[in-house]
Amino acid sequence: MTVSESAYARGRNVLGGPLRTCCLAPRTGFYRDGYCATGPEDIGVHTVCAEVTTEFLRFTGSRGNDLASPAPQYGFPGLRPGDRWCLCASRWKEAYDAGVAPPVILEACHENTLRVVPLEVLQEFAVSTERER
Numbered sequence: 205m206t207v208s209e210s211a212y213a214r215g216r217n218v219l220g221g222p223l224r225t226c227c228l229a230p231r232t233g234f235y236r237d238g239y240c241a242t243g244p245e246d247i248g249v250h251t252v253c254a255e256v257t258t259e260f261l262r263f264t265g266s267r268g269n270d271l272a273s274p275a276p277q278y279g280f281p282g283l284r285p286g287d288r289w290c291l292c293a294s295r296w297k298e299a300y301d302a303g304v305a306p307p308v309i310l311e312a313c314h315e316n317t318l319r320v321v322p323l324e325v326l327q328e329f330a331v332s333t334e335r336e337r
Contacts, residue, residue, distance in 0.1 A: 249292055251292075
């Protein structure tokens with residue numbers, strides 16, 4: 205994918221504006237370009253930009269997706285509380301239903317998130333983008 209194709213594929217955020225960067229360190233997103241963009245090959249729909257919490261990391265680990273442990277073979281450093289990461293919309297919703305949903309950055313959540321989670325719910329968990337990474 206070229207830079208212009210990648211920028212086009214990013215789409216809009218849940219507020220209707222341009223999709224903003226979620227995190228570059230660690231580099232996140234299905235395409236590992238820092239954006240929670242999605243496409244037909246993204247079966248998991250990695251569209252929710254979240255600031256992970258200890259509770260969420262424990263929760264997702266208990267569901268078989270250990271995001272806290274490094275996986276050097278994939279260049280993955282492991283996440284710590286406060287790191288931003290593009291989560292699967294369905295996992296975020298599952299965490300919400302379990303009472304452990306992490307905060308989200310609305311401007312960096314892809315609009316396809318709204319197919320799984322209503323905007324009103326996301327807004328309850330919104331944090332400021334002032335600390336862009």
